Amino acid sequence: MTKKIKKEAKVISQKLLAEGIYDLWLETEIAENTHPGQFVGVYTVNKAALLPRPISVCEVNEDRTAIRLVYRVVGTGTAEFSLYQPGDYMMILGPLGNGFPLDKAAGKRVILMGGGIGVPPLLETAKKLNGAADVKAVMGYRNSEVFLSDDFKKYVDLYIASDDGSVGTKGNVIDAIKENKIDCDVIFACGPMPMLKGIKAYAKENGIKAYLSLEEKMACGVGACLGCICKTKETDNHSHVKNARICTDGPVFDADDLDM
Protein backbone atom coordinates (compact mmCIF):
# COMPACT_ATOMS: atom_id res chain seq x y z
CA MET A 1 0.00 0.00 0.00
CA THR A 2 1.10 3.52 -0.75
CA LYS A 3 2.62 5.44 2.10
CA LYS A 4 0.35 8.17 3.40
CA ILE A 5 1.81 11.57 4.17
CA LYS A 6 0.66 14.83 5.69
CA LYS A 7 2.23 17.73 3.89
CA GLU A 8 1.71 21.28 2.71
CA ALA A 9 0.27 21.62 -0.78
CA LYS A 10 0.44 24.78 -2.87
CA VAL A 11 -2.74 26.25 -4.31
CA ILE A 12 -2.40 26.56 -8.09
CA SER A 13 -5.90 27.84 -8.80
CA GLN A 14 -9.35 28.06 -7.32
CA LYS A 15 -12.66 29.04 -8.89
CA LEU A 16 -16.39 28.80 -8.28
CA LEU A 17 -17.91 26.07 -10.48
CA ALA A 18 -21.57 26.25 -9.46
CA GLU A 19 -23.51 27.54 -6.49
CA GLY A 20 -21.46 26.57 -3.42
CA ILE A 21 -19.18 24.26 -5.44
CA TYR A 22 -15.48 25.10 -5.68
CA ASP A 23 -12.77 23.85 -8.01
CA LEU A 24 -9.30 23.75 -6.46
CA TRP A 25 -5.99 22.59 -7.94
CA LEU A 26 -3.20 21.79 -5.48
CA GLU A 27 0.44 21.08 -6.24
CA THR A 28 1.42 18.11 -4.09
CA GLU A 29 3.60 15.03 -4.17
CA ILE A 30 0.56 13.08 -2.97
CA ALA A 31 -0.59 13.26 -6.63
CA GLU A 32 2.09 10.78 -7.60
CA ASN A 33 0.29 7.84 -6.00
CA THR A 34 -3.35 8.91 -6.05
CA HIS A 35 -5.81 6.65 -7.85
CA PRO A 36 -9.40 7.27 -9.00
CA GLY A 37 -11.80 7.18 -6.05
CA GLN A 38 -9.21 7.92 -3.39
CA PHE A 39 -9.48 10.97 -1.15
CA VAL A 40 -7.40 13.33 0.92
CA GLY A 41 -7.89 14.86 4.37
CA VAL A 42 -7.71 18.65 4.23
CA TYR A 43 -6.88 20.63 7.37
CA THR A 44 -8.14 24.05 8.34
CA VAL A 45 -5.84 26.68 9.83
CA ASN A 46 -8.58 27.39 12.36
CA LYS A 47 -7.18 25.71 15.46
CA ALA A 48 -10.67 25.15 16.88
CA ALA A 49 -11.43 22.74 14.03
CA LEU A 50 -8.98 19.91 14.44
CA LEU A 51 -10.17 17.10 12.19
CA PRO A 52 -9.14 16.74 8.54
CA ARG A 53 -12.01 17.14 6.04
CA PRO A 54 -12.27 14.12 3.74
CA ILE A 55 -12.49 15.31 0.13
CA SER A 56 -12.37 13.03 -2.91
CA VAL A 57 -9.79 13.59 -5.61
CA CYS A 58 -11.52 14.73 -8.80
CA GLU A 59 -8.51 14.63 -11.08
CA VAL A 60 -4.73 14.14 -11.13
CA ASN A 61 -2.77 16.11 -13.73
CA GLU A 62 -0.83 14.31 -16.45
CA ASP A 63 2.54 14.86 -14.76
CA ARG A 64 1.12 13.56 -11.47
CA THR A 65 2.26 16.67 -9.64
CA ALA A 66 -1.14 18.13 -8.77
CA ILE A 67 -4.60 17.09 -7.68
CA ARG A 68 -7.95 18.70 -8.34
CA LEU A 69 -10.52 18.88 -5.54
CA VAL A 70 -14.10 19.82 -6.33
CA TYR A 71 -16.00 20.32 -3.11
CA ARG A 72 -19.16 21.86 -1.69
CA VAL A 73 -19.03 24.45 1.08
CA VAL A 74 -20.95 22.80 3.92
CA GLY A 75 -19.43 24.26 7.09
CA THR A 76 -16.64 26.29 8.62
CA GLY A 77 -13.85 24.08 7.25
CA THR A 78 -14.91 24.11 3.62
CA ALA A 79 -15.85 27.81 3.90
CA GLU A 80 -12.25 28.47 4.91
CA PHE A 81 -10.93 26.36 2.00
CA SER A 82 -12.97 28.42 -0.48
CA LEU A 83 -10.99 31.54 0.49
CA TYR A 84 -7.61 30.16 -0.52
CA GLN A 85 -5.83 31.88 -3.42
CA PRO A 86 -3.08 30.77 -5.80
CA GLY A 87 0.25 30.65 -3.95
CA ASP A 88 -1.36 29.88 -0.59
CA TYR A 89 -0.52 26.63 1.17
CA MET A 90 -2.93 24.08 2.62
CA MET A 91 -2.10 21.09 4.78
CA ILE A 92 -3.34 17.79 3.35
CA LEU A 93 -3.15 14.11 4.30
CA GLY A 94 -3.21 11.38 1.70
CA PRO A 95 -3.69 9.48 -0.43
CA LEU A 96 -6.43 7.86 1.66
CA GLY A 97 -8.59 4.82 1.07
CA ASN A 98 -8.86 2.51 -1.90
CA GLY A 99 -10.22 3.79 -5.16
CA PHE A 100 -12.54 2.21 -7.73
CA PRO A 101 -11.41 -1.27 -8.83
CA LEU A 102 -10.62 -0.39 -12.45
CA ASP A 103 -9.57 -3.97 -13.18
CA LYS A 104 -13.18 -5.10 -12.62
CA ALA A 105 -14.28 -2.80 -15.43
CA ALA A 106 -11.72 -3.69 -18.10
CA GLY A 107 -13.39 -4.60 -21.38
CA LYS A 108 -16.88 -4.28 -19.88
CA ARG A 109 -19.82 -1.94 -20.31
CA VAL A 110 -19.52 0.47 -17.41
CA ILE A 111 -21.75 3.23 -16.08
CA LEU A 112 -20.27 5.85 -13.79
CA MET A 113 -23.04 7.23 -11.61
CA GLY A 114 -22.56 10.32 -9.48
CA GLY A 115 -24.95 12.36 -7.41
CA GLY A 116 -24.28 15.92 -6.26
CA ILE A 117 -20.91 16.23 -4.61
CA GLY A 118 -20.42 12.50 -5.39
CA VAL A 119 -19.80 13.47 -9.02
CA PRO A 120 -16.14 14.63 -8.78
CA PRO A 121 -14.27 11.35 -8.04
CA LEU A 122 -15.83 9.78 -11.13
CA LEU A 123 -14.05 12.21 -13.44
CA GLU A 124 -10.60 10.73 -12.80
CA THR A 125 -12.26 7.32 -13.05
CA ALA A 126 -13.69 8.22 -16.48
CA LYS A 127 -10.29 9.42 -17.62
CA LYS A 128 -8.54 6.24 -16.53
CA LEU A 129 -11.19 3.92 -18.01
CA ASN A 130 -11.26 5.78 -21.33
CA GLY A 131 -10.20 3.25 -23.95
CA ALA A 132 -10.10 0.36 -21.49
CA ALA A 133 -13.85 -0.13 -21.23
CA ASP A 134 -17.14 0.95 -22.84
CA VAL A 135 -17.94 3.77 -20.45
CA LYS A 136 -20.95 6.00 -20.04
CA ALA A 137 -21.55 8.52 -17.29
CA VAL A 138 -24.85 9.43 -15.65
CA MET A 139 -24.68 12.34 -13.27
CA GLY A 140 -27.44 13.66 -11.03
CA TYR A 141 -27.78 17.24 -9.82
CA ARG A 142 -30.31 19.20 -7.78
CA ASN A 143 -31.06 21.70 -10.54
CA SER A 144 -29.49 23.48 -13.50
CA GLU A 145 -26.38 24.22 -11.40
CA VAL A 146 -24.49 21.38 -13.08
CA PHE A 147 -20.73 21.11 -12.83
CA LEU A 148 -17.94 19.10 -14.50
CA SER A 149 -20.22 18.11 -17.42
CA ASP A 150 -17.83 19.48 -20.05
CA ASP A 151 -14.98 17.61 -18.40
CA PHE A 152 -16.85 14.30 -18.54
CA LYS A 153 -17.75 14.82 -22.21
CA LYS A 154 -14.04 14.79 -23.07
CA TYR A 155 -13.86 11.13 -22.11
CA VAL A 156 -17.32 9.55 -22.11
CA ASP A 157 -20.94 9.90 -23.23
CA LEU A 158 -22.71 11.89 -20.53
CA TYR A 159 -26.33 11.71 -19.43
CA ILE A 160 -27.73 14.09 -16.85
CA ALA A 161 -30.57 13.87 -14.37
CA SER A 162 -31.84 16.75 -12.24
CA ASP A 163 -34.23 16.74 -9.31
CA ASP A 164 -36.23 19.65 -10.73
CA GLY A 165 -36.05 18.52 -14.36
CA SER A 166 -34.28 21.69 -15.48
CA VAL A 167 -31.54 19.67 -17.17
CA GLY A 168 -31.70 16.17 -18.66
CA THR A 169 -34.02 13.59 -17.19
CA LYS A 170 -36.31 14.80 -14.41
CA GLY A 171 -35.56 12.56 -11.45
CA ASN A 172 -32.54 10.61 -10.31
CA VAL A 173 -29.70 8.76 -12.02
CA ILE A 174 -31.70 5.51 -12.19
CA ASP A 175 -34.51 7.36 -13.96
CA ALA A 176 -31.92 8.62 -16.44
CA ILE A 177 -30.53 5.20 -17.31
CA LYS A 178 -34.04 3.82 -17.73
CA GLU A 179 -35.12 6.73 -19.95
CA ASN A 180 -32.01 6.39 -22.10
CA LYS A 181 -32.14 2.56 -22.05
CA ILE A 182 -28.48 2.19 -21.07
CA ASP A 183 -27.32 -1.36 -20.38
CA CYS A 184 -24.16 -2.20 -18.50
CA ASP A 185 -22.18 -4.90 -16.71
CA VAL A 186 -20.60 -2.77 -14.02
CA ILE A 187 -21.59 0.38 -12.10
CA PHE A 188 -19.16 2.65 -10.25
CA ALA A 189 -21.12 5.09 -8.08
CA CYS A 190 -20.65 7.86 -5.57
CA GLY A 191 -23.35 10.00 -4.02
CA PRO A 192 -25.83 10.31 -1.17
CA MET A 193 -26.96 7.18 0.68
CA PRO A 194 -30.53 7.05 -0.76
CA MET A 195 -29.06 7.12 -4.28
CA LEU A 196 -26.55 4.39 -3.46
CA LYS A 197 -29.28 2.22 -1.95
CA GLY A 198 -31.33 2.69 -5.12
CA ILE A 199 -28.35 1.74 -7.28
CA LYS A 200 -27.65 -1.34 -5.19
CA ALA A 201 -31.27 -2.51 -5.62
CA TYR A 202 -31.26 -1.72 -9.37
CA ALA A 203 -27.96 -3.55 -9.86
CA LYS A 204 -29.24 -6.61 -8.02
CA GLU A 205 -32.46 -6.76 -10.07
CA ASN A 206 -30.53 -6.51 -13.31
CA GLY A 207 -27.56 -8.76 -12.56
CA ILE A 208 -25.08 -5.85 -12.60
CA LYS A 209 -21.96 -5.62 -10.41
CA ALA A 210 -21.98 -2.36 -8.47
CA TYR A 211 -19.14 -0.70 -6.58
CA LEU A 212 -20.23 2.08 -4.27
CA SER A 213 -18.18 4.86 -2.71
CA LEU A 214 -19.49 5.64 0.78
CA GLU A 215 -19.26 8.66 3.00
CA GLU A 216 -19.37 8.98 6.78
CA LYS A 217 -18.25 11.38 9.48
CA MET A 218 -14.54 10.68 9.92
CA ALA A 219 -11.89 11.51 12.47
CA CYS A 220 -8.44 10.00 11.84
CA GLY A 221 -8.88 9.08 8.17
CA VAL A 222 -6.27 6.32 8.47
CA GLY A 223 -8.18 3.42 10.01
CA ALA A 224 -7.28 3.83 13.66
CA CYS A 225 -10.24 5.46 15.37
CA LEU A 226 -13.07 3.28 13.96
CA GLY A 227 -15.30 6.34 13.63
CA CYS A 228 -16.38 5.85 10.01
CA ILE A 229 -17.58 2.28 9.79
CA CYS A 230 -20.24 0.80 7.53
CA LYS A 231 -22.17 -2.40 8.15
CA THR A 232 -21.07 -5.43 6.14
CA LYS A 233 -22.88 -8.71 5.44
CA GLU A 234 -20.02 -10.92 6.54
CA THR A 235 -17.55 -10.56 9.36
CA ASP A 236 -14.84 -8.20 8.20
CA ASN A 237 -11.36 -9.67 8.43
CA HIS A 238 -9.87 -6.62 10.08
CA SER A 239 -12.58 -5.77 12.62
CA HIS A 240 -13.80 -9.36 13.16
CA VAL A 241 -17.30 -7.93 13.47
CA LYS A 242 -19.68 -6.90 10.66
CA ASN A 243 -18.11 -3.47 10.32
CA ALA A 244 -15.65 -2.21 7.73
CA ARG A 245 -13.73 1.06 7.94
CA ILE A 246 -14.84 3.42 5.18
CA CYS A 247 -11.59 5.43 5.29
CA THR A 248 -9.27 2.46 4.93
CA ASP A 249 -11.19 -0.61 3.70
CA GLY A 250 -13.25 1.68 1.45
CA PRO A 251 -14.46 4.20 0.57
CA VAL A 252 -15.35 1.98 -2.41
CA PHE A 253 -17.09 -1.30 -1.59
CA ASP A 254 -18.64 -4.13 -3.61
CA ALA A 255 -22.38 -3.49 -3.12
CA ASP A 256 -22.88 -7.21 -2.48
CA ASP A 257 -20.68 -6.97 0.62
CA LEU A 258 -22.64 -4.13 2.21
CA ASP A 259 -25.54 -4.42 4.60
CA MET A 260 -27.51 -1.28 3.66
Add this chain to the structure above:
Amino acid sequence: MNTKVKIAGVEFKNPVMTASGTFGSGMEYADFVDLNKLGAVVTKGVANVPWEGNPTPRVAEVYGGMLNAIGLQNPGIDVFVKRDLEFLKSYDTKVIVNVCGKTVEDYLEVVEKLSDEARVDMLEINVSCPNVKEGAIAFGQNKDALFDITSRIKKVSKKPIIMKLSPNVTSIAEMAKAAEAAGADAISLINTITGMKIDIYKRKFALANKTGGLSGPAIKPVAVRMVYEASRAVNIPIIGMGGIANAEDAIEFIMAGATAVAVGAMNFHDPYLTEKTVDGIEKYMRDCHVDDINSIRGIVE
Protein backbone atom coordinates in the same frame (compact mmCIF):
# COMPACT_ATOMS: atom_id res chain seq x y z
CA MET B 1 19.83 14.23 29.88
CA ASN B 2 17.46 11.60 31.27
CA THR B 3 14.01 11.17 29.78
CA LYS B 4 13.40 7.73 31.26
CA VAL B 5 10.53 7.25 33.67
CA LYS B 6 9.53 4.24 35.73
CA ILE B 7 6.05 3.02 36.59
CA ALA B 8 5.57 -0.09 38.72
CA GLY B 9 9.04 -1.34 37.91
CA VAL B 10 8.58 -0.88 34.16
CA GLU B 11 11.06 1.52 32.61
CA PHE B 12 9.91 3.70 29.70
CA LYS B 13 12.50 5.38 27.45
CA ASN B 14 10.51 8.59 27.65
CA PRO B 15 7.17 9.66 29.15
CA VAL B 16 5.25 9.86 25.85
CA MET B 17 2.52 7.28 25.28
CA THR B 18 -0.51 7.01 23.05
CA ALA B 19 -4.00 7.38 24.50
CA SER B 20 -6.05 4.23 24.12
CA GLY B 21 -8.47 4.26 21.21
CA THR B 22 -6.73 7.01 19.28
CA PHE B 23 -3.86 4.96 17.90
CA GLY B 24 -5.22 1.46 17.19
CA SER B 25 -2.33 -0.86 18.02
CA GLY B 26 0.11 1.42 16.26
CA MET B 27 -0.22 -0.28 12.87
CA GLU B 28 -2.07 2.58 11.22
CA TYR B 29 0.38 5.17 12.53
CA ALA B 30 3.57 3.26 11.73
CA ASP B 31 3.42 5.03 8.33
CA PHE B 32 3.92 8.33 10.11
CA VAL B 33 5.77 7.67 13.35
CA ASP B 34 8.74 5.55 14.37
CA LEU B 35 7.04 3.53 17.11
CA ASN B 36 10.47 2.73 18.54
CA LYS B 37 10.76 6.34 19.63
CA LEU B 38 7.69 6.23 21.89
CA GLY B 39 7.68 5.53 25.60
CA ALA B 40 4.78 3.14 25.11
CA VAL B 41 2.02 2.18 22.73
CA VAL B 42 -1.27 1.96 24.61
CA THR B 43 -3.59 -0.13 22.50
CA LYS B 44 -7.30 0.28 21.83
CA GLY B 45 -9.60 -1.37 24.39
CA VAL B 46 -9.98 -5.10 23.94
CA ALA B 47 -12.66 -7.35 25.42
CA ASN B 48 -13.01 -11.11 25.84
CA VAL B 49 -15.10 -11.35 22.64
CA PRO B 50 -15.48 -9.10 19.56
CA TRP B 51 -17.67 -6.01 20.08
CA GLU B 52 -19.60 -4.35 17.23
CA GLY B 53 -19.61 -0.89 18.79
CA ASN B 54 -22.24 1.79 18.23
CA PRO B 55 -24.16 2.88 15.12
CA THR B 56 -22.86 5.83 13.04
CA PRO B 57 -22.39 8.74 13.18
CA ARG B 58 -19.84 7.89 15.84
CA VAL B 59 -17.79 11.08 15.72
CA ALA B 60 -18.58 14.79 15.62
CA GLU B 61 -16.27 17.76 15.65
CA VAL B 62 -16.89 20.46 18.25
CA TYR B 63 -15.08 23.69 19.06
CA GLY B 64 -11.54 22.79 20.08
CA GLY B 65 -12.21 19.09 20.19
CA MET B 66 -14.42 16.23 19.16
CA LEU B 67 -17.08 13.91 20.48
CA ASN B 68 -16.85 10.19 19.94
CA ALA B 69 -19.15 7.31 20.67
CA ILE B 70 -17.34 4.43 19.02
CA GLY B 71 -18.62 2.08 21.69
CA LEU B 72 -15.36 0.13 22.11
CA GLN B 73 -15.59 -1.80 18.87
CA ASN B 74 -12.83 -4.41 19.06
CA PRO B 75 -11.95 -7.77 17.49
CA GLY B 76 -11.75 -9.65 20.79
CA ILE B 77 -8.73 -10.83 22.75
CA ASP B 78 -7.83 -13.85 20.61
CA VAL B 79 -7.43 -11.87 17.39
CA PHE B 80 -5.71 -9.12 19.34
CA VAL B 81 -3.06 -11.48 20.68
CA LYS B 82 -2.46 -13.15 17.32
CA ARG B 83 -2.39 -10.01 15.20
CA ASP B 84 -1.81 -6.85 17.24
CA LEU B 85 0.61 -8.17 19.86
CA GLU B 86 2.45 -10.04 17.13
CA PHE B 87 2.82 -6.78 15.16
CA LEU B 88 4.18 -5.00 18.23
CA LYS B 89 6.85 -7.66 18.75
CA SER B 90 9.00 -6.07 16.07
CA TYR B 91 9.18 -2.75 17.92
CA ASP B 92 11.32 -1.63 20.82
CA THR B 93 8.70 0.18 22.87
CA LYS B 94 6.66 -0.76 25.91
CA VAL B 95 3.18 -2.13 25.33
CA ILE B 96 0.23 -1.28 27.55
CA VAL B 97 -2.96 -3.11 26.68
CA ASN B 98 -6.24 -1.39 27.45
CA VAL B 99 -8.85 -3.86 28.70
CA CYS B 100 -12.62 -3.40 28.63
CA GLY B 101 -15.57 -5.52 29.64
CA LYS B 102 -19.26 -5.59 30.45
CA THR B 103 -18.94 -7.59 33.66
CA VAL B 104 -16.09 -8.08 36.12
CA GLU B 105 -15.75 -11.63 34.77
CA ASP B 106 -15.20 -10.26 31.25
CA TYR B 107 -12.32 -8.14 32.51
CA LEU B 108 -10.84 -11.03 34.47
CA GLU B 109 -10.91 -13.30 31.43
CA VAL B 110 -8.92 -10.80 29.35
CA VAL B 111 -6.52 -10.00 32.18
CA GLU B 112 -5.78 -13.69 32.70
CA LYS B 113 -5.21 -14.28 28.99
CA LEU B 114 -2.77 -11.38 28.83
CA SER B 115 -0.96 -12.26 32.04
CA ASP B 116 1.36 -14.72 30.31
CA GLU B 117 1.97 -12.66 27.17
CA ALA B 118 5.61 -11.61 27.28
CA ARG B 119 5.01 -8.67 24.91
CA VAL B 120 2.60 -7.04 27.37
CA ASP B 121 4.29 -4.74 29.89
CA MET B 122 1.25 -3.36 31.69
CA LEU B 123 -2.52 -3.45 31.56
CA GLU B 124 -4.73 -0.39 31.58
CA ILE B 125 -8.21 -1.13 32.84
CA ASN B 126 -10.91 0.91 31.13
CA VAL B 127 -13.52 1.65 33.76
CA SER B 128 -14.32 5.01 32.25
CA CYS B 129 -15.67 4.70 28.71
CA PRO B 130 -18.88 6.76 28.65
CA ASN B 131 -20.20 5.18 25.45
CA VAL B 132 -21.23 1.65 26.35
CA LYS B 133 -24.36 0.83 28.29
CA GLU B 134 -23.01 -2.00 30.38
CA GLY B 135 -19.71 -2.16 32.20
CA ALA B 136 -16.93 0.35 31.65
CA ILE B 137 -17.96 3.60 33.28
CA ALA B 138 -20.39 1.86 35.65
CA PHE B 139 -17.27 0.64 37.48
CA GLY B 140 -15.59 4.00 37.31
CA GLN B 141 -18.16 6.36 38.79
CA ASN B 142 -18.60 4.77 42.19
CA LYS B 143 -15.62 4.38 44.50
CA ASP B 144 -16.82 1.10 46.02
CA ALA B 145 -17.35 -0.46 42.59
CA LEU B 146 -13.93 0.83 41.52
CA PHE B 147 -12.32 -0.62 44.64
CA ASP B 148 -14.02 -3.96 44.07
CA ILE B 149 -13.08 -4.39 40.40
CA THR B 150 -9.53 -3.15 41.01
CA SER B 151 -8.88 -5.60 43.84
CA ARG B 152 -10.37 -8.52 41.92
CA ILE B 153 -8.22 -7.74 38.87
CA LYS B 154 -5.13 -7.35 41.05
CA LYS B 155 -5.69 -10.85 42.43
CA VAL B 156 -5.45 -12.51 39.00
CA SER B 157 -3.10 -10.20 37.09
CA LYS B 158 0.56 -11.02 36.73
CA LYS B 159 1.08 -7.65 35.02
CA PRO B 160 1.07 -4.27 36.74
CA ILE B 161 -2.34 -2.60 36.58
CA ILE B 162 -3.22 0.96 35.60
CA MET B 163 -6.79 2.00 36.37
CA LYS B 164 -8.04 4.54 33.80
CA LEU B 165 -10.28 7.01 35.58
CA SER B 166 -13.27 8.95 34.40
CA PRO B 167 -13.54 12.73 34.81
CA ASN B 168 -17.30 12.32 35.08
CA VAL B 169 -17.18 12.13 38.88
CA THR B 170 -17.61 14.55 41.78
CA SER B 171 -14.19 13.95 43.31
CA ILE B 172 -11.30 12.59 41.26
CA ALA B 173 -9.21 12.45 44.46
CA GLU B 174 -11.66 9.99 46.05
CA MET B 175 -11.60 7.76 42.98
CA ALA B 176 -7.80 7.87 42.81
CA LYS B 177 -7.62 6.89 46.49
CA ALA B 178 -10.03 3.99 45.97
CA ALA B 179 -7.89 2.64 43.12
CA GLU B 180 -4.72 3.00 45.19
CA ALA B 181 -6.28 1.36 48.25
CA ALA B 182 -7.37 -1.60 46.10
CA GLY B 183 -3.81 -2.15 44.94
CA ALA B 184 -3.66 -0.40 41.56
CA ASP B 185 -0.05 0.09 40.47
CA ALA B 186 -0.86 3.33 38.68
CA ILE B 187 -3.77 5.43 37.44
CA SER B 188 -4.32 7.18 34.14
CA LEU B 189 -6.59 10.14 33.57
CA ILE B 190 -8.63 11.62 32.14
CA ASN B 191 -10.87 9.58 29.90
CA THR B 192 -13.33 11.67 27.88
CA ILE B 193 -15.92 14.01 29.36
CA THR B 194 -19.52 13.12 28.48
CA GLY B 195 -20.89 15.63 26.01
CA MET B 196 -23.59 16.22 23.43
CA LYS B 197 -24.02 18.05 20.13
CA ILE B 198 -27.27 18.90 18.35
CA ASP B 199 -27.60 19.59 14.64
CA ILE B 200 -30.08 22.46 14.75
CA TYR B 201 -30.95 22.23 11.04
CA LYS B 202 -31.85 18.55 11.21
CA ARG B 203 -33.10 18.87 14.83
CA LYS B 204 -31.16 15.71 15.59
CA PHE B 205 -28.30 14.57 17.80
CA ALA B 206 -24.99 14.74 15.96
CA LEU B 207 -24.13 11.26 17.27
CA ALA B 208 -26.32 8.18 16.89
CA ASN B 209 -25.55 7.44 20.56
CA LYS B 210 -26.88 10.91 21.51
CA THR B 211 -24.01 11.46 23.95
CA GLY B 212 -20.32 11.00 23.34
CA GLY B 213 -16.95 11.53 24.97
CA LEU B 214 -15.40 14.95 24.55
CA SER B 215 -11.67 14.97 23.84
CA GLY B 216 -9.13 17.34 22.34
CA PRO B 217 -7.61 20.65 23.47
CA ALA B 218 -10.99 21.81 24.82
CA ILE B 219 -10.64 19.45 27.81
CA LYS B 220 -6.99 20.10 28.67
CA PRO B 221 -7.51 22.54 31.57
CA VAL B 222 -9.95 20.10 33.19
CA ALA B 223 -7.48 17.25 32.72
CA VAL B 224 -4.53 19.20 34.14
CA ARG B 225 -6.59 20.14 37.19
CA MET B 226 -7.66 16.55 37.77
CA VAL B 227 -4.13 15.18 37.37
CA TYR B 228 -2.99 17.75 39.90
CA GLU B 229 -5.75 16.81 42.36
CA ALA B 230 -5.18 13.08 41.94
CA SER B 231 -1.41 13.43 42.32
CA ARG B 232 -1.90 15.21 45.64
CA ALA B 233 -4.23 12.44 46.84
CA VAL B 234 -2.21 9.31 46.05
CA ASN B 235 1.35 8.05 45.93
CA ILE B 236 1.05 5.76 42.90
CA PRO B 237 2.25 7.09 39.51
CA ILE B 238 -0.14 8.92 37.20
CA ILE B 239 -0.32 8.88 33.42
CA GLY B 240 -1.80 12.22 32.44
CA MET B 241 -3.82 12.87 29.30
CA GLY B 242 -6.53 15.08 27.88
CA GLY B 243 -6.05 17.37 24.89
CA ILE B 244 -2.27 17.21 24.61
CA ALA B 245 -1.35 18.99 21.38
CA ASN B 246 2.38 19.56 21.79
CA ALA B 247 5.37 19.08 24.10
CA GLU B 248 4.45 22.17 26.16
CA ASP B 249 1.12 20.56 27.01
CA ALA B 250 2.92 17.35 27.98
CA ILE B 251 5.29 19.26 30.30
CA GLU B 252 2.27 20.95 31.86
CA PHE B 253 0.84 17.55 32.82
CA ILE B 254 4.19 16.45 34.22
CA MET B 255 4.46 19.61 36.33
CA ALA B 256 0.91 18.93 37.56
CA GLY B 257 2.13 15.58 38.83
CA ALA B 258 2.06 13.06 35.98
CA THR B 259 4.91 10.57 35.58
CA ALA B 260 4.01 9.93 31.94
CA VAL B 261 1.62 11.46 29.42
CA ALA B 262 -0.52 10.22 26.55
CA VAL B 263 -1.34 11.90 23.24
CA GLY B 264 -4.93 11.24 22.20
CA ALA B 265 -7.38 12.98 19.88
CA MET B 266 -4.69 15.26 18.47
CA ASN B 267 -3.16 12.26 16.71
CA PHE B 268 -6.08 12.75 14.31
CA HIS B 269 -5.02 16.33 13.72
CA ASP B 270 -1.37 15.46 13.30
CA PRO B 271 -0.41 11.83 12.79
CA TYR B 272 3.23 12.73 13.54
CA LEU B 273 2.36 14.27 16.92
CA THR B 274 3.59 11.56 19.30
CA GLU B 275 7.10 11.64 17.86
CA LYS B 276 7.08 15.45 17.75
CA THR B 277 6.12 15.46 21.43
CA VAL B 278 9.10 13.25 22.28
CA ASP B 279 11.44 15.60 20.39
CA GLY B 280 9.75 18.67 21.87
CA ILE B 281 10.21 17.46 25.44
CA GLU B 282 13.93 16.96 24.79
CA LYS B 283 14.17 20.44 23.31
CA TYR B 284 12.39 21.90 26.33
CA MET B 285 14.78 20.06 28.65
CA ARG B 286 17.81 21.41 26.77
CA ASP B 287 16.44 24.96 26.58
CA CYS B 288 15.34 25.07 30.21
CA HIS B 289 18.30 23.14 31.63
CA VAL B 290 16.33 20.19 32.94
CA ASP B 291 18.71 17.24 33.25
CA ASP B 292 16.16 14.69 34.41
CA ILE B 293 12.50 14.67 33.37
CA ASN B 294 11.69 13.22 36.80
CA SER B 295 12.98 16.38 38.46
CA ILE B 296 10.08 18.52 37.21
CA ARG B 297 7.29 16.11 38.14
CA GLY B 298 4.69 17.85 40.30
CA ILE B 299 6.96 20.87 40.58
CA VAL B 300 4.21 23.45 40.08
CA GLU B 301 3.88 25.89 42.97
